[in-house]
Amino acid sequence: MRSRTPGRGTRAARAVPDARQPAGGRVLPALAAAGALPVLALLALGTLAGCGSGPSGPPAVDLYNAPQEHMAQIVRRCNDAARGAYRIRLNTLPRGADDQREQLVRRLAAGDHGLDVLGLDVTWTAELAEAGWIREWTGAHAAEARRGTLAAPLGTATWRGRLFAAPYNTNVQLLWYRSDLIPHPPRTWSGLMAESARLARAGEPFYGEVTGAQYEGLVVWFNSLVASAGGTILTPDGEHVALGPSALAALKVMRDFSRSKAADPSMSNTKEDDARLAVEAGRGAYEVNWPFVYASMTSNRPKLARHFRWAPYPGLNGPGRSPLGGANFAVSRYSRHPDAAFRAALCLRDPESQRVAAVEDGLPPTIGTVYDAPGMDRAYPMRQTIRDALRTAAPRPMTPTYQNVSTVTAVTLSPPRSIDPPRTLGTLRSLIGDALESQGVLP
């Protein structure tokens, strides 16, 4: 979540001014008041500084995006294609998603004009749209953003039926397993637990890696289990808690899995990268994770990679519903060049940009046709499985208070082995209910 030094503000309060007897003669009191003038002058200077768009050239569009290695290449192509209509300046946000969100919302809340195009995580759309910080996409721009875009990613850019961002990349988790240990990948979590028990008896590596640490990854896991059981965390309008019997079933699976042979002892500290490393190190037999693990396995452990396969995300009884990730481009309310910003955003997510992002940086495209582009078969041998998973992938709850909902959910479900399904469900319902009203306290 959340280098800044607030909370240190009271230090100034200690420095009480020390009034001393003046040693001077008669001076006009008005002169004393002039002492306040430098302060005013400083304030005035502060407001003058800081607005620096180019003097006469094309309007500068400031892009704020998560770190992405080949983004500069995409920006360069768009600047060439713009032929002087605009010039995109690439600004890179911090690496952590919470740090990214924090910088964006803080600057937007202050009405900062220095942001034009914003690279948003799929879970932030509702929050920024509801606060009025990002512009709705309408007319030709919206039509362009929708053309050929897959339904699931498009849904993450939509809030209350209106489009607030242009989908840039998407992502789904799959089941990744070692076919030398598991010849037939199970389709359910109970099947996975049985496989782990079998492997343990055979003296083979048997851990199944899941994102069990107290963070967004734990919420992602829970959300997909609830969706796989046929339910949701929130009602469709995002206003109320749903969490019915399917949530109870999901909690039981989480508890059972974390107490079964499949659970890695360090499960309650495991994030995506730990899961990847555990399987690469030969400790884990399988993992549920994003597709980046495939490229990593082929370059880090080529021998293991020969048996490293993928399968659909496991379910409870039937097929599972994958977690849905990704990022979208939005235009700031406070942008001084909104039209240029919309056009720049469209170029940054057009098929060619998405192809570069997919092939060079491993970000799955949101435009269907890009999956058949040259180079994709080599970079994405699992692309058909990804596209199938995208049809049923479970988006995370859409609500302006997603940050609160996610935080209290992660705290309540951690550590997974101490889940007591009916009691935990009660706690979740009450804490998420408060979070939706933005009334509860965040830990």
Next chain:
Amino acid sequence: MTAGETARTGADGNGGGRTVSRGARDERRLGLWLCAPAAVVMLLVTGWPIVYSVLLSLQRYDLRFPGRRAWIGLANYGTVLTSGFWWNAVWVTVVVTVVSVVIELVLGMAIALVMYRTLTGRGLVRTAVLIPYGIVTVAAAYGWKYAWTPGTGWLAGFLPAGSAPLTQHWPALLIIILAEVWKTTPFMSLLLMAGLALVPEDALKAAAMDGASAWQRFRLVVLPLMAPTIYAALLFRILDAVRIFDDIYVLTNGAQNTSSVSIIAYHNLISGLNLGIGSTMSVLIFLGVSVVPVLFVKVLGASAPGQDRGR
């Protein structure tokens, strides 16, 4: 204030009947005018933010729902004071404050004695001791964080394989306390060394003549004479420790229930964008912090060093 006291003593000295001379009155007025700008600036930069956060704490005000802003009285205080997360943060803050300040006092006193009594290389010793205090807290905190992270850190290598201390409640809390102690003990020892300078050598020599052992001289002569300094040092450190933020922010950011009150206020105010709840926490922290000096003065009768009222 000094000006007022002088005027009063002046009036008393003049035997009552006569008014303060015209020149003195003018000087006093000029003095007030001269400090007026400073007073106004202080009011603007410290007084107004405090009043503003009190006003915010009485409102339902979430930046994400600008339309639902409303005055709700003390409801935010009810929400915060009945929240388990808040009381956990209070508990963490108290534990970190008490444990770290006690260790710092003992360790700081030992270092102060060494620094004060060192005969050779005095400058080198004092400089070496001060180094941790000279390092930016955030930079030092990152150093601790990586040192305790398995795979990247040298300290984690001393622990049993597979242990990640920053991912568990008590180990994480201990590391936070360790980082605090390491960083601020030099500050404590510097303050205490100033107090040691207040103890006259003659008193120590006289006690030695009377047959007092080194421990008796320390306990019965040195400690009472430097008590005002110790109280002042404790007051500074407690006020500082209660506001602990940067070490926790970097080391755990509140995970594993290690949020201090400042961290939880930050999470609600900045990450949660909830100005109402966040300001309520800020006001509660402000009130909590103001209790500390009052207790010191009332209960311990502490006074500032240099003032002669010390016990």
